[in-house]
Amino acid sequence: MGEVIVVTSGKGGVGKTTSTANIGTGLAMLEKKVVLIDTDIGLRNLDVVMGLENRIVYNLVDVIEGNCRIRNALIKDKRYPNLYLLPSAQTRDKTSVNPEQMSKLCDELKEEFDYILMDCPAGIEQGFKNAIAGADRALVVTTPEVSAVRDADRIIGLLEANEVDQTHLIVNRLRMDMVKRGDMMSSEDVCEILAVDLIGVVPDDENIVISTNQGEPLVGSDTMAGRAYMNICRRIVGEDVPFLDLNEKNNIFSKLFGKRRKY
Amino acid sequence: MGLLDYFKRRGTGSIAKDRLKLVLVSDRAGCSPEIMEQIKNDIIAVISKYIEIDQEGLDIKITQTDSETHNGSVPALFANIPIKDMKGSKK
Numbered sequence: 512m513g514e515v516i517v518v519t520s521g522k523g524g525v526g527k528t529t530s531t532a533n534i535g536t537g538l539a540m541l542e543k544k545v546v547l548i549d550t551d552i553g554l555r556n557l558d559v560v561m562g563l564e565n566r567i568v569y570n571l572v573d574v575i576e577g578n579c580r581i582r583n584a585l586i587k588d589k590r591y592p593n594l595y596l597l598p599s600a601q602t603r604d605k606t607s608v609n610p611e612q613m614s615k616l617c618d619e620l621k622e623e624f625d626y627i628l629m630d631c632p633a634g635i636e637q638g639f640k641n642a643i644a645g646a647d648r649a650l651v652v653t654t655p656e657v658s659a660v661r662d663a664d665r666i667i668g669l670l671e672a673n674e675v676d677q678t679h680l681i682v683n684r685l686r687m688d689m690v691k692r693g694d695m696m697s698s699e700d701v702c703e704i705l706a707v708d709l710i711g712v713v714p715d716d717e718n719i720v721i722s723t724n725q726g727e728p729l730v731g732s733d734t735m736a737g738r739a740y741m742n743i744c745r746r747i748v749g750e751d752v753p754f755l756d757l758n759e760k761n762n763i764f765s766k767l768f769g770k771r772r773k774y
Numbered sequence: 775m776g777l778l779d780y781f782k783r784r785g786t787g788s789i790a791k792d793r794l795k796l797v798l799v800s801d802r803a804g805c806s807p808e809i810m811e812q813i814k815n816d817i818i819a820v821i822s823k824y825i826e827i828d829q830e831g832l833d834i835k836i837t838q839t840d841s842e843t844h845n846g847s848v849p850a851l852f853a854n855i856p857i858k859d860m861k862g863s864k865k
Contacts, residue, residue, distance in 0.1 A: 655787075655790075656790075657790050657793060657794050657797075660794055661794060661797060661798065661801065664798050664801065664802070665801065668802065689787075690787065692785065693784070693785020693786070693787050693788065694785050694786045694787055695787050696787045696790050696791050696794075697787070700787065700791050704791065704794055704795060704798065
């Protein structure tokens, strides 16, 4: 029996889709059977981040409306045969689907997959309600900025109200240099404010842009963000991966041997 | 910016944290600035019946305070009401 995980944030542009793509791919690398669902109807993006935009035949709304079977709409990933994408519809809107239908779809997919990852749209309206309807747990993505953290707090409250039992926090796009000089909230600060458990910290890394340009998630690669996302995946499957002290990279040894950074 | 200013300068990260803490307390309590203004006006009306207060100096806000019963902090309505003069002194 699989687990449904919704990736959400409230605020747009903090990295929900990038996180969904990387975590989904990472879980597939850990040999789990994974399906990613883009629930952002009308603003389809997970397909391009995954590099699967040319293979779309049917979409989420087709499945919901019964125009095709689920298996016909699932797109197999380029690299991992146990990873699938259910793309969103580009020419419809959020009202094409309701929470009951999403919940039912999740239940069906749980039979076959270990993890069902829902890429949630920004906002707290219908699209959000659809995305969380069938969720067993949530990953809330935020950046260390006041607007993103405030919206994350609102989302966490709504998740609790909708009985999504387990909520974890991903602090994305952290810049250690700015934290060092006191000009950015640390992941600990954000965690303290939001009072939820941290599952990962992803440093600001230009490799993310490069990987998105190519449509190939960088999880597992020898980059800071790639390692950070892999650690998150391991924690999701229940491994105890320690959070390493990020300060260590600023001492003289890690400056000399700077490759050892982990998140 | 002088060297002294550099050392005195507080990182903007902690400013962000403090501002967020305050805004989230009122967000979580579901208390909009409009409602706070109404509460403030009502408090002025009630207390003014008995005591002359400095309406300009009155300040109310929702903050965190350490709880005696719970562990950690709980939200509290904090009001600072400067008194100008007691009406009809008790003598």
